[in-house]
């Protein structure tokens with residue numbers, strides 16, 4: 001994953017020059033901004049390994065310890081494949097070299113647990129990234145076991161496992177290195193006001209709106225499934241979206257005892273939005289939170305409902321064929337869509353759920369079929385996740401899906417599907 005310089009922005013920080021000469025440095029990553037360039041470097045003597053310098057037209061203008069640099073992280077220069085460049089060069093680094101031999105090793109258990117150890121950006125007016133992570137630690141919408149308020153922290157911690165490596169995420173089956181050039185930032189969490197659902201939801205909506213305004217793709221970590229309601233609300237001034245839901249439950253309850261914004265309501269609320277063009281609801285099974293009339297309403301309001309067994313019988317490609325091609329997809333993943341044998345850490349587990357590759361292959365196909373414009377992953381409750389496998393599943397799935405959303409699309413496949421390559 002390329003994370004190294006993504007947090008640097010604006011003017012070079014006022015760090016003292018170390019009096020270093022360019023010819024004494026080995027450069028292995030550059031990040032250009034207007035008339036100046038940040039470069040990670042190693043001093044050839046080894047005395048300043050992993051420092052960061054600011055080079056202006058080949059001259060070292062300043063050099064700083066990583067701790068001196070807002071947004072600079074860790075001190076290892078780069079997780080992207082690099083080798084030393086010519087001094088002062090602004091060329092991209094060489095993808096054939098991994099950069100493990102210089103800088104910090106930065107193992108998964110070292111450092112602060114932002115999502116994938118991406119830079120933390122607390123200022124939501126300064127999002128400069130392809131993907132922005134927002135925690136939505138709200139679980140007052142649950143109807144059985146609470147605890148998803150701790151989901152964002154558990155997913156962030158689990159995600160550090162997949163942050164290790166200086167060379168992107170190479171998938172030998174696809175022969176693709178994912179995430180090598182995808183800029184991820186972590187915005188922290190929306191503020192939550194205890195017992196106040198609408199106030200908490202408004203804070204989540206504000207975060208998603210800020211992400212959309214920046215042009216980044218929002219990835220929201222729940223929280224219970226009610227947090228999907230403000231996420232979808234934030235798309236009100238965007239082009240239409242098609243909702244793709246992975247879940248054991250339909251979540252299509254209209255209202256019970258006046259409650260309209262709990263974790264059993266989000267797909268009903270989504271279907272009511274004028275900017276939601278349709279819903280594909282996948283994984284529903286067993287005793288459900290939604291009564292028969294909810295299923296009838298969902299179909300009447302534009303939902304295609306598919307159970308796990310129906311999905312398996314037809315396969316991922318046939319499922320994709322049921323979804324409008326070339327559309328803008330908002331993907332909402334309730335971790336209880338997966339089988340409790342691999343995802344026990346959730347409030348309302350339901351046996352007979354999906355396995356990892358079923359959903360990864362489906363979402364891989366979805367990313368090729370149109371444009372994924374937003375993702376939430378909800379209902380991870382670490383109190384019930386004694387092995388940590390649920391949070392690891394969440395983090396692994398998200399990073400692999402993000403990688404595929406931002407991977408170059410194969411023109412031949414898009415043409416074969418008759419889709420618009422520009423979408």
Ligand SMILES: [Mn+2]
Nearest residue numbers: 225247251334
């Ligand atoms: Mn749900």
